[in-house]
Amino acid sequence: MAMVIEAAYADGTGVANALRMSQVQWHELQRNYRVGDLQMPCCSAPAVPKVSANGYPFFAHLGGACTTSEESQWHLAAKILVRSVLEDLGCRASVEMPGSGDAGRWQADVWGERNGVRLAVEIQRSYQSLRDYRKRQGRYSDEGVKSLWLLGQERYSTLAKSMGKERLRTEFGGKFPPGGHFGPCLPDLPVAMLELEPVPTIKGAGFFTATLPDLLEAVLSNRFLCIDGLWCINNLDSMSSAAKRSHELAAAKRVAANT
Ligand SMILES: [Zn+2]
Incomplete structure (x- = not known):
């Protein structure tokens, strides 16, 4: 699963981009987002803000499923x-x-x-x-x-x-x-x-x-x-x-x- 750093707000108000956010802001997003607030760029499935084992922030699919191929992700x-x-x-x-x-x-x-x-x-x-x-x-x-x-x-x-x-x-x-x-x-x-x-x-x-x-x-x-x-x-x-x-x-x- 490729780690994607940007997800769009479903209400059209813009994007959340991990490169532009401090650790504090990222943790805040993790605490406060609701399922469906953010969409994966590949398939518009609900995006979940996560932190990898190496401390790298990324968005994951809710439940892990994506309709697009691993290659295109x-x-x-x-x-x-x-x-x-x-x-x-x-x-x-x-x-x-x-x-x-x-x-x-x-x-x-x-x-x-x-x-x-x-x-x-x-x-x-x-x-x-x-x-x-x-x-x-x-x-x-x-x-x-x-x-x-x-x-x-x-x-x-x-x-x-x-x-x-x-x-x-x-x-x-x-x-x-x-x-x-x-x-x-x-x-x-x-x-x-x-x-x-x-x-x-x-x-x-x-x-x-x-x-x-x-x-x-x-x-x-x-x-x-x-x-x-x-x-x-x-x-x-x-x-x-x-x-x-x-x-x-x-x-x-x-x-x-x-x-
Ligand atoms: Zn997807």
């Missing part, structure tokens, strides 16, 4: 989260934003604008070929729209493999570079992995980690960069020491397993 929860964070970063933001350029039409999952900077965030959990990622990406870059792909874990692994193969083919002549390790990412496809649970987390190839606000702010201000096949912010050093630690740990385990 996840997608919706992610869109609402990204839109809310963009708003917190000072953007005018909306979901399902249509637009078009010379290379074709788009409908951005989340769209943000700030001081003349336009950003499209695409959230992807179902399969899409590398070719289609690039085609859709091109529509944004051709129009000077910044973009970011946020992928579910499985999707990210699949795409990382395709991108790695592409790099190997086009940049390394099909031969693994000396050392065998190389970053799989392509500079024309800004991408990171988004996990919603247990708490929203951003990860990526080469031990990239960030908070969602830090990542979005970096994209808006041109600080999310692809360096040697790895997307990073300003944490390439800590990423490579994390990679080194992990390799050492794996080597130590191999030694231990052989003795």
Whole structure:
């Protein structure tokens, strides 16, 4: 069940958004809401304000049932989260934003604008070929729209493999570079992995980690960069020491397993 952070008041007076509420306000809502006051964004079922085991506030379906698929619940929860964070970063933001350029039409999952900077965030959990990622990406870059792909874990692994193969083919002549390790990412496809649970987390190839606000702010201000096949912010050093630690740990385990 994807944790959604926003629910609408049934009487049309607006929304309750966990990102905009203090702990005290959230507890107050938990005490004072009546069933039916708030509606889930996915299916309009009664929403119940809760706090996860990790202390993260979210809305749950009353009784746990939802008529929409797990996949579309996840997608919706992610869109609402990204839109809310963009708003917190000072953007005018909306979901399902249509637009078009010379290379074709788009409908951005989340769209943000700030001081003349336009950003499209695409959230992807179902399969899409590398070719289609690039085609859709091109529509944004051709129009000077910044973009970011946020992928579910499985999707990210699949795409990382395709991108790695592409790099190997086009940049390394099909031969693994000396050392065998190389970053799989392509500079024309800004991408990171988004996990919603247990708490929203951003990860990526080469031990990239960030908070969602830090990542979005970096994209808006041109600080999310692809360096040697790895997307990073300003944490390439800590990423490579994390990679080194992990390799050492794996080597130590191999030694231990052989003795
Ligand atoms: Zn629902």
